[in-house]
Every structure is written in structure tokens, then in C-alpha cells.
Amino acid sequence: MENDYDAFAEAYAAENEQSLVNAYYARPAVLELLGDVAGRRVLDAGCGAGPVLADLRARGATVAGFDASAAMLDLARERLGPDVALRLADLAEPWPYPDGAFDDVVACLVLHYLRDWSAPLAELRRVLRPGGRAVVVVNHPIIYKLAHPEADYFALTRWSDEYTFAGQHAVLTYWHRPLAAMTAAFTSAGFRISVIDEPPPAPGARERFPHEFGEQLRGREAFLCFLFFVLDAV
Numbered sequence: 001m002e003n004d005y006d007a008f009a010e011a012y013a014a015e016n017e018q019s020l021v022n023a024y025y026a027r028p029a030v031l032e033l034l035g036d037v038a039g040r041r042v043l044d045a046g047c048g049a050g051p052v053l054a055d056l057r058a059r060g061a062t063v064a065g066f067d068a069s070a071a072m073l074d075l076a077r078e079r080l081g082p083d084v085a086l087r088l089a090d091l092a093e094p095w096p097y098p099d100g101a102f103d104d105v106v107a108c109l110v111l112h113y114l115r116d117w118s119a120p121l122a123e124l125r126r127v128l129r130p131g132g133r134a135v136v137v138v139n140h141p142i143i144y145k146l147a148h149p150e151a152d153y154f155a156l157t158r159w160s161d162e163y164t165f166a167g168q169h170a171v172l173t174y175w176h177r178p179l180a181a182m183t184a185a186f187t188s189a190g191f192r193i194s195v196i197d198e199p200p201p202a203p204g205a206r207e208r209f210p211h212e213f214g215e216q217l218r219g220r221e222a223f224l225c226f227l228f229f230v231l232d233a234v
Helices: 005-016 021-033 050-057 068-081 118-127 141-147 179-188 211-215
Strands: 043-046 063-069 085-088 103-108 128-139 155-167 168-176 189-198 226-231
Touching: 005 021, 005 068, 005 155, 005 168, 021 050, 021 103, 021 128, 021 189, 021 226, 043 050, 043 118, 050 063, 050 068, 050 103, 063 068, 068 085, 103 118, 118 128, 118 179, 128 141, 141 155, 141 168, 179 189, 179 226
Parallel strands: 043 063, 043 103, 063 085, 103 128
Antiparallel strands: 128 226, 155 168, 189 226
């Protein structure tokens, strides 16, 4: 079953604990974009097994998170203990938080699973205080075109890919949309886009993953995996 994280939660969490694209790319970039979070209230929307929450808490933030996978939340509770408020909730449904409850919201690698961004972005804006920030990470839109050269880059398109996480097979299904559609969705939801980033991997990645860099990448400009946004609630 596609996107059934309950079926491969442990394998996914184990694979990504030290992976190039997560531990040495997505998570460090999110933390860099958030900057100093000491004393801030931060929500992780689609928190998975909780690695971002753990990092944010270690930096002094007051954290909360939700995910649609009960199995992933179990892993997050094991990691974080009982003091972090974790809830089972769907990104596309009303979020279980009051208006203006958070200074920052992280939505890392979750929006690209959804065809319609209207409801989740409305909820994202609602739970942020005025002047709050969101850090959103999605598949870089060029990836779909590279994988499918014949495809229409500008069309909203559903596509799937197969993965092996710690030896376990999984299928993930995404919705591709062009960059212009992403930015229009953000501004329509009441955000001002302050940053669009295509960061390099974290220091040490090239040494830790010599095969990936040697065989697949030829420098920073070749490493296009995710696209990072910082959105200001206006």
C-alpha cells in the first residue's frame, strides 16, 4: 500500500536516522533556516519518528508534533518521552491546536503527498501567531521532470516511486506541481515567502557517503533533492 508508513515505520526511521538526504541534508537545512529557537513554540506537522523535534528541543524550543501514522508516533514517543505533546492527526484535516498557538511550524517532506494544499496551508497559517514562520520542505519540482523527461512539468501530476528502507520495500506516491503553483498556494494562504533555498548537504556528507557523491553527484549544483521555503505569516 502506498504511503502506508505504519507498515514500514521502523525500517524508515532506521534508514533515515543517518541517511544522506535526511540526516545530512533535510534536517540540518531545516535547523539552519529556523536559527535560534530557544524559548519559541514550535510545531512539527508530520513529525514522523521525531528526529526534528529532538533537535529543536535540544536547542531550547518548546515542541509539539503530530503525524497520521500511529506507528511513527510510537517511535517518536520512545525517542522523546512523555513530556512532548504528540497527537495522531491528518495533515489534510483540521489540526488539533488553537489559533496562534505556535511561533514556528515545520512541515518537512509532507505536503508533496497531497493533491490539494488549500486546507493544510490554511491550518498552517491559523495555528501560527501573526508574524510567525513556517519552514516547508518538499520534493524539488525538477526531480519529477528528470525522472520522467516526457512529462509536462507544469501539470499537477500524481506519481509513485519504489524504495527500500533498511531492507524493506515501500511505495511512496507524490503529487508533482511546478514552482509557480507552490508559490501561488503559499501567498494565497496568507504567507509572504522570505526564503527559497536549495542548500548543499551538511559538512561531512561527501566524506561519509563517497559512493553517492562519486557515482551520482558532481558538485553542489548537481545535488537537487528537496526545495526549502521560509514563509512569514502576514
